[in-house]
Amino acid sequence: MKLGERSYLFKNPAHIVCGYTIVGPKEGEGNFGTEFDYVLTDDLWGEKSYELSECKIHRETIKGALKKAGMQDSELGLMLAGDLLNEIVASSFAAREFQSAFLGLYNACATFGEALLIGSMLISAGFVNNCSCSTSSHFSSAERQYRYPLELGTQRTPTSQWTVTGAGCTILSTVAPEGREFDVQITGGTMGRVVDMGVDDETNMGAAMAPAAADTLITHFRETGRAPSYYDAIYTGDLGKYGMKLVKYICEDEGMTLPPNYHDCGAMYYTDKQKTEQGGSGAGCSSTAFNAHILRKLQRGELKRVLLVPTGALLSRDTPLQKQTIPGIAHAVSIEVF
């Protein structure tokens, strides 16, 4: 059911069969360390380059998710995937190992939200029976693609964030998985729009993305008629600690107070000792945090209603060099337990 311009609630919600995550060693030492399905001891994982390692992480995460779901490759109708490598090659190269249809997505670090929205819409409408929604990022491939060669040892600014090395995959289905006490469903969502408030500092992604996150949150609550208190918890993707402050400030300014159960996956990701400045980021940030941490809480019934809002900064390496500002986007996904 369409609500307003950008929101909808499903008559036939998509069921979350399972989630699966593979992360790098640093992520394994972070706050979700015990909850990931597989933690690498070496972020190259036997490959010759960080890019090939990211392809492998992405591919093995989808394989792991299918195995956990007890599903054959042939039962997976569609793969929705994206990542931060140029031309999303981690996703495309992962997809060539499977027989399923592939729709490549790119909304930067908000891509996981985009995948869950499109996947749940196509499942709700009956076009697909089962689909995978996966995103990845890799600290070492992202650093050298977007910023500087790793060997340069460039000093990090106080507003910077640490790109998560890892991939997360959620399997969606038209039918609920059997033998579970709680059935986790995607019940609706709000599609994000591109918001650019003129931030041009590519080491301050939180500031670039916060206006888009606030826009999506405000739109979600206005169009669905829900109050923030409807949800047991609200998680943005990777705004980081400073970005969280900004989104609270913008929402407050617009007359909406975000409740104490508002969190940010990036801000929660690493321990203070890990020196990641504002926290985690990357297309793998929200997808690994969701599938390792948030989904488990939903599956155990500890959370009943969650709003997940992955956030993305839509720049390339070239755009700041060409003096462009940084547009942001955020998608909201309603996830509820029955």
Add this chain to the structure above:
Amino acid sequence: MKLGERSYLFKNPAHIVCGYTIVGPKEGEGNFGTEFDYVLTDDLWGEKSYELSECKIHRETIKGALKKAGMQDSELGLMLAGDLLNEIVASSFAAREFQSAFLGLYNACATFGEALLIGSMLISAGFVNNCSCSTSSHFSSAERQYRYPLELGTQRTPTSQWTVTGAGCTILSTVAPEGREFDVQITGGTMGRVVDMGVDDETNMGAAMAPAAADTLITHFRETGRAPSYYDAIYTGDLGKYGMKLVKYICEDEGMTLPPNYHDCGAMYYTDKQKTEQGGSGAGCSSTAFNAHILRKLQRGELKRVLLVPTGALLSRDTPLQKQTIPGIAHAVSIEVF
């Protein structure tokens, strides 16, 4: 209605309201030259870089399509867009000028097919009332991003193709446009899967993409139960002349003869005098050829049933340098006149 693993036909088809195109000077001298909505005299279009020019072309194409549709920005619920620039910045930067929701897509030069498929599914299911499907490419930004600096004047290989400078946008709606003799609808489609037959020559995109195009064509006809003769014309996206030969050969080998009304947008795009070797390519190739040439034939009733199969090669500049082969993908879109 779902048919087989990857195909479906709509109960509520999406109506094509209009198409709009902006192309570069060379494209204006090509075979579709009189059919484009706007032909640039300078491919920089007053901007300081080719990348910024591509952003402007993409943005102005969406604006032109909305104007042609007689639609306000506020009536456009969703923008589905993609391009060949790293992190699809032409699309993202175009989207920040609009209030609509934005879902960024990337399936290389098959992205226009992906956009039409997702757009028509979301419209058919009632999640969106009106959406735009747009893709762009720019010869000069693509050359320097994927290949060599333009100033180097590198000799082109006989298997190479010429990246189209241009953007095409189709507006889809739940309702048919008024006052038209013929109503053009997207009635179904087949989602592509990633196929990699080991081609590693990045100057031979036709060979890299042909197996995926053949796979999608064969799957479409098998799953829908339609024969190739069901369609008045079949158009692949940008296989070029050599890629067309390969796809005919592969289909023949699999027991399916492609009819004489099988064409390729890339192979048709330029005149022989324009020295583009195998023809046009790029994410703007099928979107400009469709909106300028094919859609007009449908709107005039000269074609009643068309299968459009945009094709894509899923490489980045880095993947051939890292000794990787080139995966391909193709999506099939059924377009019919009532």
